[in-house]
Amino acid sequence: MHLFTSGRKAGFSLIELLVIVMILGVLSSIALPQYRRSVERARVAEALTMVRAIYDSCERLSWENGKDHCGVAVQSGIANFRKLDIMAKGTFANNALTLNTENFAYTLGNIITATAIKGDYRGAKISFDGRTFTCSTSGLSGESAKACTVWGASTWNE
Numbered sequence: 001m002h003l004f005t006s007g008r009k010a011g012f013s014l015i016e017l018l019v020i021v022m023i024l025g026v027l028s029s030i031a032l033p034q035y036r037r038s039v040e041r042a043r044v045a046e047a048l049t050m051v052r053a054i055y056d057s058c059e060r061l062s063w064e065n066g067k068d069h070c071g072v073a074v075q076s077g078i079a080n081f082r083k084l085d086i087m088a089k090g091t092f093a094n095n096a097l098t099l100n101t102e103n104f105a106y107t108l109g110n111i112i113t114a115t116a117i118k119g120d121y122r123g124a125k126i127s128f129d130g131r132t133f134t135c136s137t138s139g140l141s142g143e144s145a146k147a148c149t150v151w152g153a154s155t156w157n158e
Contacts, residue, residue, distance in 0.1 A: 037150060040119070040120075040121065040150055040151065041150070041151060041152060043103050043104075043119075044126070044151040044152075046103075047103070047104045047114045047116075047126055048126065048133060048156065050088070050101075050104070050106060050114065051106065051112050051113075051114050051126060051127075051128045051133070052128060053086050054081075054084065054086065054099075054106055054108070054112050055070060055112045055128050055130060057084040057085050057086045058070035058073065058074070058079050058084060058108060058112070059130070060085065061073055061078065061079050061083060061084060061085070062078065062079060065078045069110075069130070070108070070109075070110070070112070070130075071109055071110030071111075074097065074108045074109055074110075079108060080092075080095060080096035080097055080108065081096045081097070081098075081099045081106075081108065082096045083096075088101065088106075089101060089102075090102075090106075093105075094107075097109070100117065102118065103116065103117065103118050103119070104116055104117060104126075105117050110129075111127045111128065111129045112127065112128045112129075113125055113126070113127045113128075114126040114127075116144075116147065120143035120144065121143060121144050121146075121147035121150065121151075122144055123137075123139075123140050123144050124136070124137045124140060124144055124147030124148065124151075125137075126151075133153075133156040134153075135147065135148035135151060135153035135156075136148075
């Protein structure tokens with residue numbers, strides 16, 4: 001018999017294992033929503049960057065063709081996603097006026113719009129008019145209606 005062991009076998013008791021499982025459960029219940037929120041904000045940051053790049057590219061194309069702004073170039077048929085000088089991974093729809101990517105559908109017009117097509121916030125929209133980003137969840141319910149809050153929309157125009 002060893003000096004430092006009692007008569008019982010080495011290992012964890014059932015109570016000790018239950019306490020460890022409970023602690024892991026509490027930690028994961030705190031960490032998982034924060035992780036999801038961070039992932040969602042990263043997706044939105046990508047969408048904001050993309051919307052701005054689309055707008056800038058459309059403006060360059062419209063100036064090169066003597067049009068006042070992107071919306072006029074789109075309406076006159078000069079601008080569509082195939083003619084813009086940006087690289088984007090996705091598929092075109094609606095005569096190349098819509099670009100569907102993994103997370104958002106981007107639409108050209110007077111205002112550039114990104115609509116979430118995946119996840120809890122499906123249907124929420126980000127718009128950019130050249131000066132201001134706007135988040136819209138009108139007509140949505142459940143988690144989708146909370147998109148602007150989760151995305152941090154109040155900090156976009158500072």
